């Protein structure tokens with residue numbers, strides 16, 4: 057069930073001009089995040105230091121277990137929230153950031169490789185590394201060439217598998233490990249850095265340029281709490297160990313914009329839309345062959361020669377999208393792909409090349425061309441639900 061606000065209430069919310077001192081700051085967070093409790097404490101300390109009144113906004117089920125899309129977060133920042141806390145921001149997205157996003161990090165919280173100390177590993181699991189399906193961990197795994205991966209449903213399944221010796225290693229978001237450890241004090245994990253900078257994340261406050269003054273207040277409060285030792289004390293259980301990590305704890309950057317991927321479960325492309333009327337989409341047949349060549353060169357090694365999925369999810373058939381009622385859109389997939397793919401070199405292709413790959417993706421999923429070429433300038437706006445018409 058969705059929490060639906062009456063229209064009048066939405067209007068009232070939109071009308072409250074979010075200036076720094078007037079109304080209490082509307083704070084939103086991620087109710088299912090591993091760092092929920094920590095985020096609350098940090099928010100409390102930071103707003104108190106900044107001398108700002110705040111109120112926690114209950115977003116109901118607007119934000120699910122798997123986090124929220126960048127889109128949803130920026131929509132909420134434009135309507136129901138002034139600030140988000142607990143937003144995991146990936147360092148490698150800095151170069152792709154929209155200028156409108158302001159982030160104030162308060163903790164380095166990266167993905168780490170880990171194993172359970174003193175646990176007997178089952179024969180089949182000696183060389184395997186557990187990762188969660190469709191998480192950044194899966195992406196990180198794709199970079200760790202010499203291991204075999206055991207792709208599991210979610211992060212807690214991954215940590216369980218390692219704790220029980222089914223897999224020798226796992227890759228997970230460090231805060232998820234901390235939470236698990238708090239609930240299972242008898243298990244001891246040893247962590248180490250992975251080889252890729254895709255692992256480097258930070259936990260942050262997040263707002264947009266409409267709230268630049270507020271962002272500056274938060275940034276200086278975070279800085280002060282960092283300096284006087286209160287923030288390090290508050291976050292001590294969550295600090296990654298300097299000896300095993302590449303990132304020095306406490307090395308917090310100044311407020312800077314970034315693109316983010318909330319929650320360790322990865323970006324959600326899903327939006328709700330009416331099912332497609334037919335299987336025609338905007339692209340030209342002439343784009344399909346160039347798209348196929350680009351796919352083979354830049355995507356196939358992870359997504360499979362026939363999009364069947366390999367170290368990365370399938371991109372065709374029912375494993376990718378349902379035949380009807382899909383909640384993914386053509387534009388959403390396009391935007392996701394242009395900012396995040398290829399996973400090891402996001403944004404490396406030219407806009408026209410991404411458009412051609414998108415045409416090939418549509419073709420491979422059973423769409424027929426409208427004849428009008430898919431234009432990279434507008435492909436991201438296409439709200440057509442992306443169903444797959446092939447098995």
Ligand code: HEC
Nearest residue numbers: 190191192194195198322354355358368369397398399400
């Ligand atoms: C180095 C491996 C790698 C390469 C190369 C790569 N991808 Fe991906 N891709 C991934 C992984 C891993 C995911 C899942 C990530 C996640 O959900 O956080 C993914 C996810 C996706 C998704 C979203 C799938 C879904 O079900 O949500 C699309 C679309 C996609 N990739 C397209 C592409 C395209 C197009 C290319 C080539 C230009 C490409 N990828 C190249 C690893 C790769």
